[in-house]
Amino acid sequence: MTLDLSTPEFLIERNRDRCIDCKVCVNQCANEAHTYDEEEGKVVSDDTKCVNCHRCVALCPTKALSVRKYPLEFRSHGTWNAHYINSIYKQAATGGILLTGMGTDKNYPIYWDHLLLNASQVTNPSIDPLREPMELKTFLGRKPDAVKIENGRLAEKLPPQLELEVPIMFSAMSFGSISLNAHKSLARAAQEMGTFWNTGEGGLHRDLFPYGKNTIVQVASGRFGVHTDYLNSGAAIEIKIGQGAKPGIGGHLPGEKVGREVSLTRMIPQGSDAISPAPHHDIYSIEDLRQLIYSLKEASNYEKPISVKIAAVHNVAAIASGIARAGADIIAIDGFRGGTGATPLRTRDTVGIPIELALAAVDSRLREEGIRNQVSLVIGGSVRNSADIVKAIAIGADAVYIGTSALIALGCHMCQRCYTGKCNWGIATQNPNLVKRLNPDIGAQRAANLVKAWSHEIKELLGGMGINALESLRGNRLMLRGVGISEKELEILGVMHAGE
Amino acid sequence: MNRVFPRIPSGCAISGIMNKKGKRISGVDIMKSIALMHDRSNGLGGGFAAYGIYPDYQDHYALHVFYDSLANRVTAEEFINEHFNVDASEMIHTRKVKSITNPPLIWRYFVQPKKNKLLSSELTEAEYVVQCIMKINSCYEGAYIFSSGKNMGAFKGVGYPEDIGEFYRLDEYKGYIWTAHGRFPTNTPGWWGGAHPFTLLDWSIVHNGEISSYGANARFLEMFGYKCTLQTDTEAITYIFDYLMRKTGLSLELAVATVAAPLWKEIDRMDDDRKELIKTLRTVYSSLLINGPFSIILGTRNGIVALNDRIKLRNMVAATKGDFLYIASEESGIREICPNPEKVWVPKGGEPVIGLLEGVKSI
Ligand code: SF4
Ligand code: SF4
Numbered sequence: 001m002t003l004d005l006s007t008p009e010f011l012i013e014r015n016r017d018r019c020i021d022c023k024v025c026v027n028q029c030a031n032e033a034h035t036y037d038e039e040e041g042k043v044v045s046d047d048t049k050c051v052n053c054h055r056c057v058a059l060c061p062t063k064a065l066s067v068r069k070y071p072l073e074f075r076s077h078g079t080w081n082a083h084y085i086n087s088i089y090k091q092a093a094t095g096g097i098l099l100t101g102m103g104t105d106k107n108y109p110i111y112w113d114h115l116l117l118n119a120s121q122v123t124n125p126s127i128d129p130l131r132e133p134m135e136l137k138t139f140l141g142r143k144p145d146a147v148k149i150e151n152g153r154l155a156e157k158l159p160p161q162l163e164l165e166v167p168i169m170f171s172a173m174s175f176g177s178i179s180l181n182a183h184k185s186l187a188r189a190a191q192e193m194g195t196f197w198n199t200g201e202g203g204l205h206r207d208l209f210p211y212g213k214n215t216i217v218q219v220a221s222g223r224f225g226v227h228t229d230y231l232n233s234g235a236a237i238e239i240k241i242g243q244g245a246k247p248g249i250g251g252h253l254p255g256e257k258v259g260r261e262v263s264l265t266r267m268i269p270q271g272s273d274a275i276s277p278a279p280h281h282d283i284y285s286i287e288d289l290r291q292l293i294y295s296l297k298e299a300s301n302y303e304k305p306i307s308v309k310i311a312a313v314h315n316v317a318a319i320a321s322g323i324a325r326a327g328a329d330i331i332a333i334d335g336f337r338g339g340t341g342a343t344p345l346r347t348r349d350t351v352g353i354p355i356e357l358a359l360a361a362v363d364s365r366l367r368e369e370g371i372r373n374q375v376s377l378v379i380g381g382s383v384r385n386s387a388d389i390v391k392a393i394a395i396g397a398d399a400v401y402i403g404t405s406a407l408i409a410l411g412c413h414m415c416q417r418c419y420t421g422k423c424n425w426g427i428a429t430q431n432p433n434l435v436k437r438l439n440p441d442i443g444a445q446r447a448a449n450l451v452k453a454w455s456h457e458i459k460e461l462l463g464g465m466g467i468n469a470l471e472s473l474r475g476n477r478l479m480l481r482g483v484g485i486s487e488k489e490l491e492i493l494g495v496m497h498a499g500e
Numbered sequence: 501m502n503r504v505f506p507r508i509p510s511g512c513a514i515s516g517i518m519n520k521k522g523k524r525i526s527g528v529d530i531m532k533s534i535a536l537m538h539d540r541s542n543g544l545g546g547g548f549a550a551y552g553i554y555p556d557y558q559d560h561y562a563l564h565v566f567y568d569s570l571a572n573r574v575t576a577e578e579f580i581n582e583h584f585n586v587d588a589s590e591m592i593h594t595r596k597v598k599s600i601t602n603p604p605l606i607w608r609y610f611v612q613p614k615k616n617k618l619l620s621s622e623l624t625e626a627e628y629v630v631q632c633i634m635k636i637n638s639c640y641e642g643a644y645i646f647s648s649g650k651n652m653g654a655f656k657g658v659g660y661p662e663d664i665g666e667f668y669r670l671d672e673y674k675g676y677i678w679t680a681h682g683r684f685p686t687n688t689p690g691w692w693g694g695a696h697p698f699t700l701l702d703w704s705i706v707h708n709g710e711i712s713s714y715g716a717n718a719r720f721l722e723m724f725g726y727k728c729t730l731q732t733d734t735e736a737i738t739y740i741f742d743y744l745m746r747k748t749g750l751s752l753e754l755a756v757a758t759v760a761a762p763l764w765k766e767i768d769r770m771d772d773d774r775k776e777l778i779k780t781l782r783t784v785y786s787s788l789l790i791n792g793p794f795s796i797i798l799g800t801r802n803g804i805v806a807l808n809d810r811i812k813l814r815n816m817v818a819a820t821k822g823d824f825l826y827i828a829s830e831e832s833g834i835r836e837i838c839p840n841p842e843k844v845w846v847p848k849g850g851e852p853v854i855g856l857l858e859g860v861k862s863i
Contacts, residue, residue: 124710124793124813125793132811135763135764139783147748147750154777157776370723372723373784471787473716475716475787477715479715
């Protein structure tokens, strides 16, 4: 064995006065950081194995455990910090690319935090959502330029729309990358809240077909689990071109996570890696995308809106315009802070652009071209709270996708080790012993609670602005002011600076 | 086009009178009504719209224009002469009023589009006129067309409405519809064009309130070629009605159901056909919902429509007597000129009061 140069990232501290050696931590840690030493008759820990997921800490009956950053520092250096040094140790030892999970943990600017909302004072009244109606209903899908009416009756039906009670949907996370219980939780929560969840690129488990009315089924480059029944089981179909955490590359599900159920659902052999090609091999251009959009419309009898999901990249505005013209009904844009189950670390941390700027650029471009109303815009990738949602809608989004936030509601502790398949919270794992830690009834309740809480907050904020229907906020950038950002950033966001 | 739209909130008083037989009355009554509500404005803007005032030129577009200077007039007139046959052009007669200072040059033209220009533009006549107006208002410095309908006109400026009426000698005009506006801006460029009513072709709007959906409305309208050059909500509201009724052909009733859309829970209770229709309108034109407090009086040559926001955040009263329909922000504004109306009522939020001339089917 070669010498391992890496040092632990976290330090597990066990308060010996409290520990009763009950072995709860031993059973809870799938990373095997805790073991029971038979000879000594006590529980011991191995810091190197800890990923700081808080599971043992939360479940220890005597609160004997705590975990913190390992107090080991390299001699301080402006260029060579611990991350870069340790990365090299790892790669020198393995010769492999660095993998990670979740969205980037780097400190890129978060524009949500540089935008402030307006409120009514004197000249128009704020509205109290507890006493007055406050409407969040949102329709996603293509809108015609004009409503055709003959003799007072509708002469042409509206193209298919998704009807959302709240402007919040659960974003695509595949069965495989997350557990069946996580899927069940999201599906039930979506149904309860009158919104939608997204299957992600791994097909739809047969037990979840009954939630079809609240499901968006995804078609990605790997075409895992795609068949006619699948396409027709959902309320909308989403073509996944890219994902914010890893623009330019396809999904990657390690073979360890491909058990019987995943294999059946994805229609691939058990234990095989499920690797989606980087591009769709039938889409090398915008004309090809159009063909796929229309074949899916044909396959679903023109009864379902077709969404196209892309990662926010430099030229996103022009790409979105092309997608709208190619016939998509919804464009979903995933910002580069968006999460994932597994991604090469360097891709996650360096490719793509922030969703706020991408959204502003796309909304402005589509308006300039006079086609904004033809397509709905859904954004995702680091929507952390209800205020982020209100800001996104004021910039121009129709609705948002939440992924990471939804998982945190289910119990995720952001350890970023989703790709290992050892998620101690039963979310990003297929290990039956871990999966059962997530009770789908409780998960559904918690995810629904989050959406409920956020919609109350959205209503409060809307009321404060004197608005009683969400559509009056959509693209209403006058309700925003920037703080602490440059002229250029304000220009792209299309907002004035605070005080203006 | 990441344009940021500047705007200025304001509160106000509004008033309207119409005679459904088309009998023309002088501007004295409307001035009295709006003067009574003096405290609702602050001297920074007032104005009137009157229909039926130019019977001798009923087939001409009457352009009322503000110019900052003679030079601005010369340049703009070049454009007007190039695009229209001008059959009369004059300075609008005004009276000296102490409180009215620094008025711009105010001109009036009776015009018709030049046939060949209109033909080669391949536009409808109305659209041709609108585009010419938009062109002057957004590209010609110091020139602003503030009224452009046929047999109607707007008269407005910076000052209390009764003084503005005095200034324009409205007692000498006779119309069958009069609307008035007293403005209480919280901030003003002191610009005459910024006063109400706002008009486009035959449409005129006086409006009380501050709409919170302005940014959403304006950005939608921009997509369809409207330039919100003014700093008022009223301009946006006028364009919304112009877009919905003139451009997409919605009936007044459906246009109202779009801008003051029923709540979803009310829509759910409608019968199936109606539900689908209203739902479609609200979905397709969601950006044209007018949110926040407003009461407006919309005038056209055929009549007037008064409308409150859907949850009635602004006061507005209506009354009738004989052939007259009255609307005002306050009941006192009506009783001042019609002490014993036959019927007085407070219209519900989102429910329009429609006054049509006899024999006319729709607005
Ligand atoms: S990985 Fe999680 S469960 Fe295991 S020791 Fe660390 S914090 Fe505890
Ligand atoms: S899903 Fe699980 S593995 Fe992934 S970050 Fe959350 S707790 Fe960690």
